[in-house]
Amino acid sequence: MAEWQVEHRADGTWRLTRPDGTPRTAHAVTGPDDAVWVHLEGEVLRVPAETEARARSHAHGHATLEAPMPAQVTAVLVQPGDDVAAGTTLLLLEAMKMELPLKAPTAGRVEAIHCAPGDRVAPGRPLVDLVDGEAVT
Numbered sequence: 001m002a003e004w005q006v007e008h009r010a011d012g013t014w015r016l017t018r019p020d021g022t023p024r025t026a027h028a029v030t031g032p033d034d035a036v037w038v039h040l041e042g043e044v045l046r047v048p049a050e051t052e053a054r055a056r057s058h059a060h061g062h063a064t065l066e067a068p069m070p071a072q073v074t075a076v077l078v079q080p081g082d083d084v085a086a087g088t089t090l091l092l093l094e095a096m097k098m099e100l101p102l103k104a105p106t107a108g109r110v111e112a113i114h115c116a117p118g119d120r121v122a123p124g125r126p127l128v129d130l131v132d133g134e135a136v137t
Contacts, residue, residue: 063105
């Protein structure tokens with residue numbers, strides 16, 4: 001069985017090429033389990049992968065949480081410098097009339113917030129930077 005070819009582009013989109021050579025552009029976001037969630041032609045695909053940049057980020061005890069889909073920021077619940085536990089809701093997004101909580105994947109400290117309530121965000125846009133709890137001194 002032939003496989004799709006996957007290429008991550010600098011603009012945050014993914015170029016997926018079907019086995020027959022037909023290219024498609026998709027929006028994707030890397031989840032806390034390092035799998036890439038891709039929205040393509042009305043389907044959501046899970047692609048296990050870890051980009052080199054994400055690997056470097058984790059190696060240094062930092063994580064950047066990104067918008068998983070086009071959405072509007074409805075609330076920012078933390079501030080830079082806040083210590084958070086794994087699973088703490090950091091901000092709320094609204095997309096397709098659904099509320100989407102963005103949660104801390106690990107315990108750590110909020111390093112930076114890159115959005116504000118009312119902002120419209122595109123998939124893959126950095127929203128919150130965290131320093132892993134083990135990297136906080």
